[in-house]
Amino acid sequence: MKQRTILHIDMNAFFASVEQQANPELRGKPIAVVGGHGRTVITTSSYEARAKGVKTGMAIWEGKRTCPELIIVVGDNRKYTHTSTKINEIFRDFTPEVEAFSIDESWLDVTHSLSIFGSAVNIAYQIKARIRHSFGITCSIGIAPNKLLAKLASDMQKPDGLTVIEPENVARILERMPIKELCGIGRNMQRHLNMMSIYTCGELGRCDEARLTRKFGIIGKRLKEMGQGIDNSPVVQYGEEDDVKSVGHSSTLERDIDDPAEIRRFLLQLSDMVGSRARRYNVSGKTIHLYVRYADFFSSWGKQTTLKSYINLSDEIYKTALSILDTVELEQPVRLLGVTLSNLKHQAEQLPLFEDERKKLFATQAMDKVNDRFGSMAVTFGSLLPGKETAGNHVIPPSWRPDGIKNVDVK
DNA sequence: TCTGGGGTCCTAGGACCC
């Protein structure tokens, strides 16, 4: 394979930086972005807050205890998706080969742009300058021969970093690099590898492949390659990704609930969120998965059922989810509910054969249109209205992409 | 008032069919 040059760009404390930029009073202060007023955790915190020990995933009270002057900001999805979209447009000025890994991280394959812009470092400086100029925020950029190493590099200097891993330095840099720094090795994998006396990428790269395969199966070979800094995966640009495989929503309720009518109301709301997203992107699915977490947080279950036909209407999803729920005797009040549609197929537009089905479809489309214009849940099922609480007021998770089906808020 | 929400991929075991 020809030598490639890949950039990985990671927006520093993205949600918090956007908020500080939007509101000058927040600048220079410890702030935390959270996903609503209910039982929620810190999604992102500013560097000022991180310096005081505030971490992603902390409960609000925990963050306040760690840093009493912490300012809590409820996240605003549209601001982030809008900024993210604009930033990715900047990237495309340098190469069409841009892969959005999440709302605040992208890879760029600039192999074919080097002759135009001189060098990857030059491109990185130009990107940094344009993002700072347009949005007042910083990013860390890693430059390397592949995606794995570029991501590793962007993590090495934060905030506002620029790190280059030259091909000839790969082995030296990986030799003493802890394995957990690699994207793909999480806490559990780290524990297993540690038990095999493997702590650094150097050790992983030298490990006998058969030994890794015996322990980890098919990914053993991949692990060894990762330890050696090998990664041939391409940068997949927007529009060329694999089709989406599932669409789901889950929500922790404001309080634990055991009233069946209330549980059903939330289920309907979640089903509608899933259905309208599926319809907007013209997919339907035949497997519905229901997930329930109980009040004690630790016990939960998921059950799925597969239908004979593909569906994406909210009430069909709801009915199926409800039929799963009805097979179960709830053991505790419910803390979280989730509904996911999978086994998807992309649908050609077609009109149902029967009049009543056509009417139903048109009514659904009209409702979806209003929701698209005025925000989801502007129009919804009658039975939702009595409930004061909604499941829809959460900040989007950072994994959402700025474009396509993985984004709800950009129309 | 303890602990969010969106995904992907892999494995294991069972049903069913040829």
Next chain:
DNA sequence: TCTGGGGTCCTAGGACCC
């Protein structure tokens, strides 16, 4: 009466990422 193997689809659960 007894035998096999492969393939596909399904459910459940756990790993990983942001």
